[in-house]
Amino acid sequence: MTWAPIYVLPNIPLDAAIGCNLAVLAPAHDERVTALKRAHPNFRAFLRRFTDNFGEKFEPCVLLLHASAPESFRHVSAIASFRDAVAIAAISHARAHQLSHPRGMRVLFGEAFAIYPWMLDRNFEDIIGSTPALLGTHLVSSFKGQSSPSVFRTNLNPSAVDQPLLDALLICWRRRYEAAEPEWKDIALMRSLNMAYQASLLPAGTEATFYDVGRILSLWVSAFEILVHPGGNGISNRDKVFDLIEQAPWLIRASRDLAHDTGPAKKLVKRTLASWLYQKLNDSRNDFLHGNPVERDSLVLEIPQRGIFEYAAPLYRIALTAFLPLVYDRPQPSADEPSALGAWLADRMTFTDPQRSAEAALQTVLQPPLDPLAGHTRVTRPAPQNGPSQ
Template sequence: MALKWTALGALPSIDMKPDYFAGEYLAVAGAHDDRYRDAIANGPNLHTFLSKFEGSHGQRLRPSLLIRSDAYPERPNSEAISSFMDIVIACVVLDVRVRTVTWRRNVGPFYADSFEIYPWMITPDGKRLVAQNAALWAVHELDKFRGTASAAVPVQEVGREATHPRFFKQLHAIWKSHFIDGQDGWTSRAILRSLKMATSALRLSSPTGSTESFYDYGRILSLWVSAFEVLVHPGSTGKATRQRVLDLLKTISWQSKMMQEATHQADFGGGNVGNVRLANALYVKMHDLRNDFLHGNPVETEKFRLDNGTWILSYPAAIFRMALSTMLPDPDEVTREQALAGEKTREEYWQHLQAARYRDDCEECLLAAVKRQPADDK
């Protein structure tokens, strides 16, 4: 029996092209998705509501939708919705951040702000509009409504990427276990909490992006370090430490020799300077900068620059993507040995390589931290 889908909110700043950011209970769908059309059919005046959205310069928009199915036992609470959106944001924005560094140009939604759910939504009976958040509770009429996308971020397309479906499947399994099945394991909770911190770190550094300061960069860096610490926290048996994060980063299976070699200096304090892998060295610098900012110690802008002139904030997304993927079970992984032995087909192996392409992207991104950069980057 087909599921019935109902709209929960509009996302006017993204044009969602793929149909795989969906589970049995919640989905983010674009206008070409059958579930989107089902939600339109099931929502009185929803089509009219969506037709009233425009860009800041009058261009017509077709907002994507956050939708739920009738398989959900009841209307999902705000925590479940927020966590689901964190998963979608991680799948899209982390990879965009990584590729923007390697391709030297923006390649999609760069900020989590692009996925903001519009505060106004039509009621289930289609008779009026309601806005409800921490700052606003209001009711209005549909015929007077004019919807707009965010003025701070551009409306951007979310394209089809081979690396996204498996990542979403892995994260969604944790979300479902926690919010649907009621299994409150510590590791699952830590991952979902860590994603929340990462989403905050991926937002604009200021509400409009036009009044940011050096201190906003420190706040963002602090959120990134917190995301790593939440990820490795052992629960009631201990606490998150810099060493726990470094131990996790040591378990990452880097492919290139430059990423594997422990040839990068890291200052551990008290005159203790050691050689570690590149990702570990970058994290030590991030951690020290975070401590200086949060403790009010003197910090200069140049502290955010690495020796080759690149910004330290260019690299947390790649390290976090790899750390998170290292922690997630991957039941769909296909090894070269399995393909050679005939246990898996060449096509299955090829699909696995495409889904794991993010590893190459992350390594290329992190190597930009030590490679010589063009003069215009310095």
């Protein structure tokens, strides 16, 4: 058996497989999954026993691990890190597009990538349920799987994934779990992705309050801080996150402008809009976690009238751009080679487009909201004294 099914994910319909040569998320129609269904009737029966909450049948996608994967990749931490990388590459990209073009159905929350707690055993006989709250076995014939009642099963196609980011993350993922003694940078990245995935989940269910949103913001700030922690007895803080963000290889001129006041009121420093946004996240985290007085309006940005949590994922992409770093470094062919030059330009555009989308998303913090009746931006109150200037 070349590929082994490890988990199923019932909340995310896929057009095509996503992953690498060691691990993939594959739709049920993928040839690797169909081969497993032919070889193991119980596996086919298991996949066919899923419905949504209204009885519509579907087959979930499957997380597959290649037989050549070292034993360390079979540990739950490695598998979860793979899922985290895929989820963040998809969600950060979707959030960026949602800010710039707020329409359509997109994968915006981590529940889409939730791993189902029940799965067939290695012998394809019975199903095993395993979470911190349960451990049990049962018969496939009695099983009735369901997708989450909290999110739509929104289709994800390859173009909706930030592929340059995912490729870079999976290189680090492989290096982290192959190494007998992994580097701190790779450990920090996997920990940060784990926190970012948790931050991408719904704040709560039907009973969600703005306190729940504040908690989610706190997880996002933690994801940033883990990235910049130097290891050992070192510390991570807001200024180190500023330093990381400022290193990003900006593609939009306005993104690199040092025009926005950050820092304490008595010692303001001009930094990029991205750093200003991170300070807003950090200040909100401090207020919520320290029990300071908070109001619902504190989560809404003045000019765009959007929730600040909407900007966290694209901003995290900027931090990852600087951390990895994500730079297109293929040498440019000579103008005497028009075919090679054209291919190079197309490849560079494909590589830089997600970064440009993230930067454009952050720039919407300077844009008043659209008037749904008039179809143009409407005038809002001016920005606060230490806010972004237009």
